[in-house]
Amino acid sequence: AKYTGADRAREHTSALDATAQHHAELAAGLRRGLERGEFKLLYQPIVELPSGSVAAVEALIRWQPNDQPVISPAEFIPVAEHSGLIIDLGAWIIDTACADAAAWQLRYGTAGPLVSINVSARQLLDPDLPGMVADALSRHGLTPDRITIEITETAVFAGGAAMETVRELRELGVGVALDDFGTGHSSLTLLRTCPVTTLKVDKSFIDDLNGTAEQEAIASSLSTIAATLGLRAVAEGVETQDQADRLHALGYRYAQGFHFSRPIPAPDIDALLNAPVLT
Numbered sequence: 001a002k003y004t005g006a007d008r009a010r011e012h013t014s015a016l017d018a019t020a021q022h023h024a025e026l027a028a029g030l031r032r033g034l035e036r037g038e039f040k041l042l043y044q045p046i047v048e049l050p051s052g053s054v055a056a057v058e059a060l061i062r063w064q065p066n067d068q069p070v071i072s073p074a075e076f077i078p079v080a081e082h083s084g085l086i087i088d089l090g091a092w093i094i095d096t097a098c099a100d101a102a103a104w105q106l107r108y109g110t111a112g113p114l115v116s117i118n119v120s121a122r123q124l125l126d127p128d129l130p131g132m133v134a135d136a137l138s139r140h141g142l143t144p145d146r147i148t149i150e151i152t153e154t155a156v157f158a159g160g161a162a163m164e165t166v167r168e169l170r171e172l173g174v175g176v177a178l179d180d181f182g183t184g185h186s187s188l189t190l191l192r193t194c195p196v197t198t199l200k201v202d203k204s205f206i207d208d209l210n211g212t213a214e215q216e217a218i219a220s221s222l223s224t225i226a227a228t229l230g231l232r233a234v235a236e237g238v239e240t241q242d243q244a245d246r247l248h249a250l251g252y253r254y255a256q257g258f259h260f261s262r263p264i265p266a267p268d269i270d271a272l273l274n275a276p277v278l279t
């Protein structure tokens, strides 16, 4: 039999159906997982250079459906976004991260780690986000400046309302970080209008810091821009001591990456704080 265009169209449709069905199953699993408490937050240290002492931590979510392997956020966050579950999941993330931040504030005062919380595009478009953050702060008795909300450029450009949400977050007194900085299309334009407090310089600018003039010039310019605008710069994805040394020489005060620590459970952060420094 001849293989026709109609056959191909049918195969294409069933492949799409399979993807759609996989997403629908994943979305249902996510909702059940939220009810059953299958999510947890890990925290990755953001250290001060050159000492390596923990200045802040970034909350990174993990999903472990009962006794199955851990599923990465890169796989399920887009599904949660698409299905709308990100709003409820996001509320859980904000609440849990604020609870941990409040415990650290009680234990260590202002020496405790600041806590960064990722929010996705759909959350940033939700007009209830600032209210949700304010509620979590007051529920846990947490000072607003102990947390930073990490947003992406794409999210800010997704709609006019996102910028207003950023302003409201700043009015609450929480920090706002621009994540993956430099990977979007108009990072510099955004800096004139979006009142962020931190730039997280994307790993792609940090990876090849092997002494080539171009890479060093870019990494150094990004830290200069941050300093000039009165913003913190955090170098992301630092994997070697050599990178850490070069970043420090280029003016970076904060860095994050597997070289210092992978994302770890909250009690392990306490162990790091009680032991002096990361190298």
Ligand code: C2E
Pocket: 044, 059, 060, 061, 072, 073, 074, 077, 093, 118, 119, 120, 179, 180, 236, 237, 238, 239, 256, 257, 258, 259, 263
């Ligand atoms: P991101 O916000 O850019 O987070 C940094 C990612 O890079 C994390 O992956 C982290 O484990 C990884 N990373 C850190 N240091 C290194 C390094 O030295 N080398 C390499 N190769 N990777 C490093 P993770 O935890 O798998 O998260 C992936 C993405 O999922 C995050 O990217 C973020 O966009 C999203 N995500 C994670 N947690 C949350 C959350 O609670 N809410 C939302 N909305 N998104 C989240």
Ligand code: CA
Pocket: 058, 118, 150, 179
């Ligand atoms: Ca982030």
Ligand code: CA
Pocket: 179, 180, 200, 202, 236
């Ligand atoms: Ca990032």
Ligand code: CA
Pocket: 180
């Ligand atoms: Ca990212």
